[in-house]
Amino acid sequence: MKKIMQGNEGIARGAWEAGATVGCAYPGTPSSEIMAELSKYKEIYTEWSPNEKVAVEVAHGASLAGGRAIACMKHVGLNVAADPFMTITYTGVKGGFVIVVADDPGQHSSQNEQDSRHWTRFGKVPMLEPADSEECKDFTKIAFDISERFDTPVLLRSETRVSHCDALVELGERKESTIQKGLDQKETPKYVMVPMYSRVRRIAVEERISKLAAYSDAEFPYNSMEINDPSIGFVSSGVSYLYTREVFPHYSFLKLGMVWPLPRDTIAEFFKRVKKVIVVEELDPFFETEIRAMGYKVWHGKDLIPAIGELSPSIVEQSLKKAVEGKNYKAPKVRIKPEDLPRRPPNLCAGCSHRPLFYALKKLGLYVFGDIGCYALAVAPPLSAMHASTCMAACVGGAYGAGKVLGKDGLGKICAVLGDSTFLHGGIGPLMDAVYNKGYSTTLILDNSITAMTGQQEHPGTGYTIQREPASMIDYEQLARAVGVKHVRKVDPYKVEESIEVIREEVNRDEASVIITVNSPCILLRRAKPLDKFKNPFYVVDTDTCRGCAVCLQINCPAISWQEGAGQTKDGHTRKGTGFINKDQCVGCEVCAQICKFEAIVPGAK
Amino acid sequence: MQENGKVTNLFLSGVGGQGTILASNILGEVFLKAGYDVKKSEVHGMAQRGGDVTTHFRFGKKVYSPLIKHGDVDFLISFELLEAARYINWVKPQGKVIINKQEILPPAVSLGQMRYPKDIEKTFKKYFKNHVWVVNGQEIARKLGNIQAANVVLVGAFSNFFSEFKEDQWTDAIKEFLAPKLHDLNIKAFYEGRRALKG
Numbered sequence: 133m134k135k136i137m138q139g140n141e142g143i144a145r146g147a148w149e150a151g152a153t154v155g156c157a158y159p160g161t162p163s164s165e166i167m168a169e170l171s172k173y174k175e176i177y178t179e180w181s182p183n184e185k186v187a188v189e190v191a192h193g194a195s196l197a198g199g200r201a202i203a204c205m206k207h208v209g210l211n212v213a214a215d216p217f218m219t220i221t222y223t224g225v226k227g228g229f230v231i232v233v234a235d236d237p238g239q240h241s242s243q244n245e246q247d248s249r250h251w252t253r254f255g256k257v258p259m260l261e262p263a264d265s266e267e268c269k270d271f272t273k274i275a276f277d278i279s280e281r282f283d284t285p286v287l288l289r290s291e292t293r294v295s296h297c298d299a300l301v302e303l304g305e306r307k308e309s310t311i312q313k314g315l316d317q318k319e320t321p322k323y324v325m326v327p328m329y330s331r332v333r334r335i336a337v338e339e340r341i342s343k344l345a346a347y348s349d350a351e352f353p354y355n356s357m358e359i360n361d362p363s364i365g366f367v368s369s370g371v372s373y374l375y376t377r378e379v380f381p382h383y384s385f386l387k388l389g390m391v392w393p394l395p396r397d398t399i400a401e402f403f404k405r406v407k408k409v410i411v412v413e414e415l416d417p418f419f420e421t422e423i424r425a426m427g428y429k430v431w432h433g434k435d436l437i438p439a440i441g442e443l444s445p446s447i448v449e450q451s452l453k454k455a456v457e458g459k460n461y462k463a464p465k466v467r468i469k470p471e472d473l474p475r476r477p478p479n480l481c482a483g484c485s486h487r488p489l490f491y492a493l494k495k496l497g498l499y500v501f502g503d504i505g506c507y508a509l510a511v512a513p514p515l516s517a518m519h520a521s522t523c524m525a526a527c528v529g530g531a532y533g534a535g536k537v538l539g540k541d542g543l544g545k546i547c548a549v550l551g552d553s554t555f556l557h558g559g560i561g562p563l564m565d566a567v568y569n570k571g572y573s574t575t576l577i578l579d580n581s582i583t584a585m586t587g588q589q590e591h592p593g594t595g596y597t598i599q600r601e602p603a604s605m606i607d608y609e610q611l612a613r614a615v616g617v618k619h620v621r622k623v624d625p626y627k628v629e630e631s632i633e634v635i636r637e638e639v640n641r642d643e644a645s646v647i648i649t650v651n652s653p654c655i656l657l658r659r660a661k662p663l664d665k666f667k668n669p670f671y672v673v674d675t676d677t678c679r680g681c682a683v684c685l686q687i688n689c690p691a692i693s694w695q696e697g698a699g700q701t702k703d704g705h706t707r708k709g710t711g712f713i714n715k716d717q718c719v720g721c722e723v724c725a726q727i728c729k730f731e732a733i734v735p736g737a738k
Numbered sequence: 739m740q741e742n743g744k745v746t747n748l749f750l751s752g753v754g755g756q757g758t759i760l761a762s763n764i765l766g767e768v769f770l771k772a773g774y775d776v777k778k779s780e781v782h783g784m785a786q787r788g789g790d791v792t793t794h795f796r797f798g799k800k801v802y803s804p805l806i807k808h809g810d811v812d813f814l815i816s817f818e819l820l821e822a823a824r825y826i827n828w829v830k831p832q833g834k835v836i837i838n839k840q841e842i843l844p845p846a847v848s849l850g851q852m853r854y855p856k857d858i859e860k861t862f863k864k865y866f867k868n869h870v871w872v873v874n875g876q877e878i879a880r881k882l883g884n885i886q887a888a889n890v891v892l893v894g895a896f897s898n899f900f901s902e903f904k905e906d907q908w909t910d911a912i913k914e915f916l917a918p919k920l921h922d923l924n925i926k927a928f929y930e931g932r933r934a935l936k937g
Contacts, residue, residue: 136766136776240781264777264804297779297804298766371804378803446808464809467826467865474820474852476844478754478789506787514849585787685849690788693843694850709850716885 137301139294142265143232144169145301146272147202150228151309152176154194156187158557159586160206161241162295163234167204168589171598175306180589180598183524183557184209188216188231192285195229196323198313200276204232207246208523212558214251217285221255222333223323224283224340227311228276235291237414238442241585243504243523245440247415248289252392256337258344259287259391260354261370265299271354271389280311282340282347289391291414293371293442345393354389355398357405364431364456365406367399367419375445376412380456394422403428410452414443431455480509482691483662483719485652486578489625490517491687491727492632493547498639501527501534503550506585507578515688518549525550525558532562532571532644542572544640549576553583553591556606560615566644567616574638576647577608578625580654588657612646619645625652626665628726655719663719668735670718671725673711675699678732680707684724691717692724745798747806751825752817753842754791757889760915761815762793764893767911768903769797779804790821815896817875817889818842819858826862835866836895836935838875838888871895871935878930887927894931905932 137145143166147155155178157167171178177194181187184205191201205213210233217231233251236242252259258278262271268290275286321329348355359365365384366376373387386402388394403409411420411433420433437443437451453461480487490510493500494517502508502518503525511518520530531548538545550559555577566573583589590596595605612620621638623631638645653660673684679701684692696709713724715736725733748765752758762778769776774797781791794806811829815836816822822837829835837859846852862870873895875888890912897908909925916924 134770136770292781293779293804296781297777298763299777299801299804300770300775374802374804379807444805444807445803449807464827465831468823468861470824470827473824473855474844474846476753476788476790476820478787479845481787509787512845682850688845690845690848693848696850 133303134300135303136298137265137269138165138296138298139262139265139268139290140165140296141169142262142268142301143204143272143288143290144173145303146269147230147276148173148176149269149304149306150273150276151200151307152202152276153199153227154191154201155179155204156181156190156201157204158182158184158187158209159583159589160209160234161586162236162292163204163206163209163232163290164586164589165295166232167598170202178598180583180591182592184213185216188213188220191229192216192220192225195225195227197227197315198311199227200229200309200311201227202230202232202272205234206242207233207235207248208242208244209233210248210251212524217251218255219325219330220285221257222325222330222337224336225279225285227309228279229285230272230275230279230288231285232288232290234295235289235415237291240292243521245415247418248287249391249418250416252287255287256341257284257287258282258393259289260389261289261391262294262389263370263374263387264294264297265301267354267389268294269301274354276309278344278347280309282344284340284344289370291371297371341393345396348390348393348395349397352390352395355395356387356389357398357402358385358387359405360384362406363408365402365409366412367402367409367423368412369419370414372412372414372443372448375443375448378445379449380452383456388419391418394419396426399423399426399428410455412437412443412448412452415439477512478509479512479688479690480506481655482689482717483655483666483721485580485625485649485655486510487515487687487689488628488721488723489576489578489631489649490515491723492625492628492635493517493549495632496636496639497545498547499534499545501530501546501548503527503554505551505554507549507551512688514686525554525562528559528573528575529562529565531575532566532573535572540642543642544636547574547576547635547639549578551584552577552579552581552593552608553589555608556592560611563612563617563644563646564615571644572642574635574641574645574647576635576649578649578652579608580652580657581660582654582657584654584656588654608646608648617644617646619643621645621647622650623647625649626721626723628723666720666722668720668722670713670715670720670736671722671733672713672715672736674732674734675710676702677730678707678710679705679730680709680711681729682711683727683729684711684733687723687727689724745796745801746813747811748795748813748815749806749811749825749828750793750795750815750817751821752791753821754788756791756817757886758791758793758817761889761893762795763915764890764908764911765795765896767914768907771907771911772903775799775801777801777804790824792825813896813899815892817892820844820855822862823855823858826865829866832869833866834869834899835862836871836873836892837862838892839872840876840888873931873934875931878934879927882923882926882930884923887924890924890927891931891934894928894933895935897928897932898935
């Protein structure tokens with residue numbers, strides 16, 4: 133039976149069919165749906181782990197106990213999990229262990245652009261790269277077999293256009309693994325990585341990668357050669373292959389399903405059968421560099437194809453048409469210049485609790501160390517209330533470190549802001565540091581009771597597991613006090629003036645402090661009934677009193693816009709226009725009414 | 739190769755929250771059941787929060803690329819006027835265009851820094867003549883009692899281009915992706931959309 137599945141769903145299906153018993157992940161675009169889908173299969177234990185390092189460690193433990201395990205993350209997640217990853221490559225596995233890493237070329241929803249293929253050479257483990265949903269399923273299944281046969285973790289690399297592409301998948305049955313479950317104390321030298329044992333394993337790692345190279349040539353079924361017109365041959369993988377196959381269907385192709393180690397004999401044969409070789413790959417010249425190092429002449433590669441951003445059929449055609457067909461690329465007719473149109477960047481939702489909080493920070497003129505989450509959108513004008521943001525939970529250490537340079541001069545000027553899920557991901561360590569080493573930073577935890585940006589995943593602070601079963605729930609105040617924070621405050625961000633006062637007090641304090649938002653669940657989190665607390669269903673601008681000062685526009689609410697038109701208020705103040713609230717979009721959070729100086733924003737009547 | 743030539747390219751554009759993904763899921767199910775190879779690609783995550791969203795949807799005997807080549811769109815289905823304008827250059831000269839007559843203001847317009855572009859319909863008609871259809875999906879959905887069904891109104895309008903499919907094929911797919919309590923509303927929305935474009 134065939135079904136349309138997203139690439140991520142294909143990976144989950146593959147893990148299920150392969151008999152996986154444990155799945156762990158921290159959500160991150162474009163990987164999040166893998167674990168969400170896997171959690172629907174009752175035969176598999178799944179979890180949202182607090183971060184990717186934990187996910188890999190839990191999955192590794194499951195593997196040592198004989199279970200087939202999968203850990204999934206976005207590209208930057210593997211940076212977090214790099215520590216266990218780089219040594220699990222030594223210990224190897226017992227039950228098959230697959231680590232999925234999903235890249236985001238073009239940075240649709242990421243802070244950087246990484247080519248995760250480098251991990252495979254660095255970690256000396258195999259990597260498979262599927263091109264579509266069917267391959268997502270098939271490659272995941274075979275990855276478990278390779279893992280057990282060669283005693284290695286296997287990386288499966290996906291990316292935005294594979295993970296978030298829907299395509300047809302042929303469904304198969306689940307087959308349980310034959311690996312015996314249980315732990316064996318006699319295997320200590322293989323699993324305890326102290327120098328005397330890890331030096332031995334170091335050799336095993338090199339032997340393994342040679343065996344895998346031979347396997348890739350002789351047995352791996354998903355490196356495929358297609359010889360059509362032999363004057364030009366393309367070497368490619370994943371979705372880049374699909375783009376190239378689409379644009380230049382008449383030529384020859386070597387599609388690499390296994391990114392590493394490379395099938396040297398297969399590559400040699402391809403070079404014999406075609407005249408000139410073009411390497412088409414997204415991001416870095418990974419294959420190109422390796423193939424050149426083998427001594428082959430690569431006709432074209434990154435000299436013509438961009439190394440920045442994602443590829444597409446248009447970019448492949450634009451880059452290579454002249455070289456391949458001798459004809460210039462002809463761009464489609466321009467009917468409207470897209471650059472003349474107003475852009476539509478993403479924005480915080482109407483009623484979002486982050487909006488008033490960042491408005492408060494802006495009013496206080498603070499330098500805001502921000503973080504990864506929906507609230508990063510507060511950087512956009514006119515809110516413009518974020519000044520640094522690096523990686524998950526980096527703000528906590530950042531704000532504290534800046535204070536160490538500025539000393540007393542920095543008091544009242546700095547804060548760190550991050551969400552609940554991001555704080556639990558990596559914020560506890562730096563918070564300890566700030567207290568222990570006598571910093572004065574104020575850390576604001578914006579608790580919206582869910583991992584919001586990636587599509588509402590549970591975490592240790594939500595009170596539910598991935599299966600939506602009730603679970604223990606982090607008490608952020610207790611946690612902060614336990615690491616030694618003496619000043620822990622709570623604010624309701626929808627009370628703008630009160631929030632400003634509390635934050636002002638804490639950022640001026642010469643000691644570490646934590647402020648936790650309350651009453652602030654994600655506006656899209658239905659179970660928290662986020663709209664119930666609003667007194668009125670929507671607000672309207674009273675045009676008798678609106679003076680057109682446009683303060684209401686400063687919060688960048690999608691429901692509020694400027695309406696041009698000279699006029700005057702009832703009491704005779706002239707104006708150039710007024711604010712306008714779209715009642716289809718307004719949810720009645722009242723923030724604009726609170727900041728209006730003229731009481732011109734009033735409850736709307738149903 | 740010949741099979742590449744037979745692929746049909748649909749491009750859906752709109753604003754995060756308008757339900758383009760549900761609409762593309764319904765289309766996917768219909769074309770899958772009709773025996774086609776289908777690929778569709780869309781971006782999730784941060785980009786969705788009120789930002790512009792697009793879906794590349796391709797069907798044919800065999801589809802390779804999940805993304806459409808710039809200038810190769812056979813059908814542009816836009817859920818919002820400005821988001822139609824943004825992708826006008828993607829459409830083939832003989833392509834067909836279905837636009838939902840709705841304006842959602844982007845930040846620069848809300849702030850009074852730019853104007854919402856005028857004459858978008860006119861521009862489309864200038865280039866695509868009688869291959870442009872404008873549907874007031876939101877108004878139709880509002881009359882049915884829920885403006886969120888505007889996406890299915892558009893699916894209904896689009897269904898007219900595939901006379902070989904029976905109405906059941908569409909309504910079955912709609913039922914597959916929606917909770918039972920929403921079936922009535924959305925099936926009505928489908929038929930209203932289908933009628934709007936015929937009339």
